[in-house]
Amino acid sequence: MKFKSGDIILGLFVVGILFLIIIPLPEWILSIFLILNISIAAMLLLSALFSKEALDLSLFPTILLITTVFRLGLNISSTRLILRDADAGAVVDAFGSFVAGGDIIIGAIIFLIISIINFLVITKGSERVAEVSARFTLDAMPGKQMAIDADLNSGFIDETTAKMRRQKIQDEASFFGAMDGASKFVKNDAVAGLIISFINIGGGIILGVAMKGMPFMEALNKYTILTIGDGLVSAIPALFISIATGVLVTKNNQEGPMSEALFGQIVQSPMVLYIVGAVIVALGAFTPMGLLLTVPIAGLWLLLGYYLMNKNKEKAVEEEIATEDVLADEIRKPENVMGLLQVDPIELVFGYGIIPLADVNQGGDLFDRVVMIRRQIALELGAIVPIIRLRDNIQLPPNTYSIKIKGTEVARGEILFDHYMAMNPGYVEDEIDGIETREPAFGLPALWITESQREKAEIKGYTVVDCPSIIATHLTEIIKKHLAELLSRQDVQTLLDNVSESHSALISELTPKLLGLGEIQKVLANLLSEGVSIRDLVSICEILADYAPTIRDTDVLTEYVRQGLARAISKKIFTQPTNQVITLDPAVEQMIMDSVQHTEQGSYVALDPRTLQDVVGSLKREVMKLTNVGLQPVLLTSPIVRIYFKHLINQYMPDLTIISYNEIDQSVEIQSIGMVSAS
Known part of the structure; x- marks a missing residue:
């Protein structure tokens, strides 16, 4: 030392x-x-x-x-x-x-x-x-x-x-x-x-x-x-x-x-000094003190007041000139529109009726909930959520809010202020009075109820949530849905830098020698688009480093990563001792593989439109069977077909969970209760 x-x-x-x-x-x-x-x-x-x-x-x-x-x-x-x-x-x-x-x-x-x-x-x-x-x-x-x-x-x-x-x-x-x-x-x-x-x-x-x-x-x-x-x-x-x-x-x-602060606060007004000077003169004139003693002191305050009054006038003129100069400089600046070109990744815009929910001084906690959303998604999916900007907009209806992704509205909802939303979880038979509506995040039927009805609804078994929770839940689901497109190269670099602190050899081997930053971003975006957490980034990078020397296709690399994360994927999807799934007819799988076209820009499936229509129709019927009995539909395919079938069916059923046999953990027991065919 x-x-x-x-x-x-x-x-x-x-x-x-x-x-x-x-x-x-x-x-x-x-x-x-x-x-x-x-x-x-x-x-x-x-x-x-x-x-x-x-x-x-x-x-x-x-x-x-x-x-x-x-x-x-x-x-x-x-x-x-x-x-x-x-x-x-x-x-x-x-x-x-x-x-x-x-x-x-x-x-x-x-x-x-x-x-x-x-x-x-x-x-x-x-x-x-x-x-x-x-x-x-x-x-x-x-x-x-x-x-x-x-x-x-x-x-x-x-x-x-x-x-x-x-x-x-x-x-x-x-x-x-x-x-x-x-x-x-x-x-x-x-x-x-x-x-x-x-x-x-x-x-x-x-x-x-x-x-x-x-x-x-x-x-x-x-x-x-x-x-x-x-x-x-x-x-x-x-x-x-x-x-x-x-x-x-x-x-x-x-x-x-x-000194300036004290002087400015004590003698901030010339009028104060004038009054003090007049009082001192009066004391000398009407008391035994005498004018000889009080007039010099009073004169000092009067002179100081006169000086301060002139100083304030000069300061006002200088501020006016400075303001005009600043405005003129702003107008003359060639780059004064640059601030208008920036697009916020995520915006929550709301009408004036929702302002109390966001105003801390009025007891609102919407800001705190938004902070928790970023933490929740970071823990659940391992991704960096950009800053969520909250704005009020008088052009919106008072109780309406809008969620924008990169400047474009992707969702809108409406609340009823000072009310609660009650939802029937499916097993409650008793009905309650309320205003019929739909829960904005999942589209479930719900009722608006008052504060006095809240306790009664909870006793009967209804799920009751307040307005800030409704907005926060809707915002969370929208962010999860668009998280893949929100993941930027800078975010990926930040995540890799974090991994590099403890696994520097891994990151130095992976990038930029094997994969570029953009290719890693595509793999991570593919995972997030299907709700797969990238929090275990060390394992993901290990898998990419193993396969990247021989494979450059990011879609295929994504499949290998998914297989490496089989335990985490299975635990998230399969929660029962025995889990029901839908399988894909081997003939359909072969048909898809025969229709795959490889180009320099990537691979795609060129399936006959009529055959595609039959496959989609069969899939919808099988999915309906599961949803009617309250089960989450899961489609099981062979590993080589999964990615192509996901791309093929994504525009028809984007929320359908599709996994391959290699993504199922050995401890998970499954049962096929339906098969998708082309007939």
Whole structure:
């Protein structure tokens, strides 16, 4: 471990503080340390005053502890000199004789006033503000984090900015929590200063009279002056530190220097200064104060008001000119339309009636649900969902929402505000009153019911969901359906970079030597288009690296990947001890393989239209048999036919699950209850 010179100096300084308590110091060294203590306190006060925000001095609690211990160490050293030699150096003597005027009564009063102000006003107030700030900062953390997630989800900020803002929230919580404890140092330091002063006076009188043979009044005067000097030389830096603590815990974030902010807020209106000047003149005219004393001060405020009024006029003109210049520059810019060309990958647009569901201030949680959608899909399918932008549109009907993919509307739904949607799961016989509708995500029959009917419907067995859940579910299903086209090359690169952190050899072998980024994207898109998770990207890349040296067709590579993911695919599709499936007539399979045409752009099936119509008709009849008994239709084919039959039938039944024999895990038991033929 390497130590920098600054680290060595800091370490020696902290260790040196401990030696102050043990080793007696000469008077001249103590005087140097006392001046150093005053300068450090002044430095901290000015740093706190001129900092833009509290976190600019994030280590202030640690500094506060070190300076407090340093000051107490000096107190011990000065006490030792006062009691032993009746002399604590030039600095203590100067504060006792010059600042206090050499009078023990005046010195004692000044010392007590400074101590009382420090302890009862500044220290107590700073302690209370630090305590409240810590409590409110911790209480506000969840809300601030939700606001960051909402801004990130709506696209107002990027991931880097969100990370910085989250870190700042954590730093603020840690800082104010530490300040709440550190303020106790300041409070107890003030108490310790008073106690040490009384000990010095009492102990000094006893030592002076009993051991040094001084008269009582001489001992009282000598040790009291020294004690007052020692107390003042410690109390003034302590007062600086207390003020710095109060300034820091009461500081709000601001733009620009502290002086400008204070001046701008106190004398922000010329009218305020004019009124103050008039009041001061009136006090001089109608009270014994006299105009000679009040007119100069009033004139100062009036002149300042006049200056501020002219300054505001100049500022208004400058802002108007600057605004016009900015508008003119924007108009003249040749690239000012570039922002209009960007298309959001996913948009949720809604009418004004749905705004309360998205407004956090009105209790809406739609933003939070959208954030959870991205996390849910990432966990379920392993894909990166682009930022989902939420917008209101007054052109839409009030309770209508629209889902857009790459700028084009792909789905639309309507809700009934302050109502719930009740759906019969299929086994409930009791009916309830409501407005008939259809669930937008799956098209199931449903009813709109009121809040008063909700409990009754749930007791009867209905599935009851609220409006935000309806929108979120619909949005989730639409995203899953279009996830393949939303997967960009940049997303694939991000996923590969993530895998490369732990499997760098695999990624360096796969791309770009064996497959390009676009080819890997096509394979992953093929998997996502059929609802296969790409979360196990390591296994997918391993399979691609095995077969890519001899196979370049991305559709065929996709089939090998599916076979490698057989356990995951089987677990998702087959959930029963015995699972019913539809099979494909071997004659149809042979017919399809004979009709496959290979070109440079890929392979396709050139099947006779009449034969295709017969196959589609037979497939629909077999699928209907399964759906009528409440089973999910699954078609089972040979591995070499699956991809071609999927392409062939996709335009007629895009949601049909088609798997091959090689994609079935050995532990899964299946039963064929139908066969698709061409007759």
